[in-house]
Amino acid sequence: MSSVLGFLRRNWQAYSPPEPPKNTNPIKFGILAKSHPDVEIHAVAARQKDKAEAYAKKHNIPHAFDSYQAILDDPSIDAVYIPLVASLHYEWAIKAIAKGKHVLLEKPATVNAAEAEMLFRSPLLRQPNAPVLLEAMHFRFQPSWQYFLSLVDHENIQTVDSVAELPSYIIPKGNAQLEYNLGGGTMLHLGTYPMYALxxxxxxxxxxxxxxxxxxxxxxxxxxxxxxxxxxxxHGGRIGNAVINARASVTTLPTFNISVCHKEIKLEDMTLPKGQTKWTRRKLSISNFLISSFWHRIDIVDEYTIRDETNEKDLKKWTVKQSKKVYTFKDANVDQPSEPFWSSFRHQLEQFVNRVRGKQRSGLWVDQEDSIAQARMIDMAYEKSGLPLRPTSKFRLEISMGNLLG
Known part of the structure; x- marks a missing residue:
């Protein structure tokens, strides 16, 4: 009963989080700011003013603009969240950075590796006090994910299997995520999560x-x-598999699961008789890795074998099983702020604000080379599939000394 009550309480608060008193000089940002005391919802933009105004009214946002450029031209705005179609990410991210805005950029950050290199290696990001740029790989920031990674022995992995499936109605026909010229494609959107996990x-x-x-x-x-x-x-012959399906049957629940199988390794055990050896193999799984604040489960299975060294016959076998749920960093014995009702997006926002404010870094981040490497991995898959890479943006920003010096 207590776990059911915890589930209900956690998800109610995630849907309607308590709003702490705002600090005197908060970062003026977007809709994700509701439960962060150091961020204020300030403005929203859309190409159609009536849509922007309706959204602003619904979410109590004080300003609505009818162009993206208007957001960038507002000197009172410190940071922008860019959730546009993927083909526009590069253009509007580089424009925002040139205007001195910090950028939280929806994944995929770019449509291919060439774009990623242009964006994340831009001279604008190498200047002193450059704006913060973060690809919003939100699940990376969850306590559950950090705990799961702590259980992994990277070098002794044998296989990793990752699955991401959505019922077909989630991305309906006509959606921009299906349009090649807009950076559409399941690998680039839904698939970026399980591939990043690998x-x-x-x-x-x-x-x-x-x-x-x-x-x-x-x-x-x-x-x-x-x-x-x-x-x-x-490296080392380790294999990573990803199954990605945005057209599962309508009865399929959204599925985001990962399983890891390690190689069998030998353990030192001085208590064993001469000629006997002890071996172990670890198997891990996490259910609902993408949105684990809603619900998740981590399973740890350690298999042990006592083996006769002369004939390699198994003398004894046993298994130790554990299950774990990690909704806060405290649950993972990590000294980081978090609440049971914080979503992956809220955990991500915490780290973004810390970077903007120049606070002590936690190590939880998606750095620039990480985003470039992710884009390369997706390019590798598209090239192997026979489909063309998504077309690179033709937008080029003329970077002047004025841009570089602010």
């Missing part, structure tokens, strides 16, 4: 994309994939 768990970049089997969307959007099965090879 990189994090392996602690390494893939050496090659071994196979990539896709099912394209029907014409006229057949240059974008609706489902994918992709396999990567990592």
């Amino acid at each position: 990189r994090q768990i392996m602690g390494d970049e893939p050496k090659e994309c071994v196979t990539c089997r896709i099912r394209s969307n029907p014409p006229p959007v057949d240059l974008s994939d609706e489902s994918t099965e992709v396999r990567f090879r990592f």
Whole structure:
């Protein structure tokens, strides 16, 4: 009963979080600011003024603009969240940075690795006191994910399997995520999560994309994939698999699961008789890794074997199983602020604000080279699949000394 009550309380507060008193000089930001005392919702922009005004009214946002540029031209705005179609991410992120705005950029940060290199290696980001730029890989910031990673022995991994599935009605026909020219495609959107998870768990970049089997969307959007099965090879022969499906049956629940199988390794045990050895293999899984604040479960299975060294016969086998739920950093024995009702987005916002304010860094971050490496991994998969890479933005910002000197 207590776990049911905890589930209800946690998700009610996540939906309607308590609003702390705002600090005297908060960062003026967007809708994610509701439960953070150091951030204030200030403005929203849309190409149609009536849509911007309706959104602002619904969410009690004081200002509504009818152009994205108006947001960037407002000197009172410190930071912007960019959730536009992926093909516009590069253009508006670089424009915002040139205006001195901190940027929280919806994933995928860019549509391909060439764009990622242009954005994340821009001279604008190398200047003193450059704005903060973060790709919003929100699940990376969850206590549950950090705890799960702490259980992994990177070098002794054998295989990792990641699954991300959505029922077909989540991304309906006509959605921009299906349009090739707008940076559409399941691997680039839904697929970026399980592929990023593979990189994090392996602690390494893939050496090659071994196979990539896709099912394209029907014409006229057949240059974008609706489902994918992709396999990567990592250093030491470790294998990472991802199953991505944005067209699962309507009865399928959103599914975000990962399982890790380690190699069997030998343990030192001085209590064993001569000629006997002790071995172990760890298997891990996490259910609902993407939105684990709603609910999740981490399973740890350690298999042990006593083996005769002369004939390699198994003399004894046993298994130790544990399950864990980690809703706060305190649950993971980590000294970081968090509340049970904080979503992955709220945990992400905490770290973003800390960077903007120049506070002590926690180590939880998606750095610039990380985002570039992620884009390269997705490019590898598209190239293996036979589909073309999403087209690179033609926008180029003329960077003057004025831009660099502020």
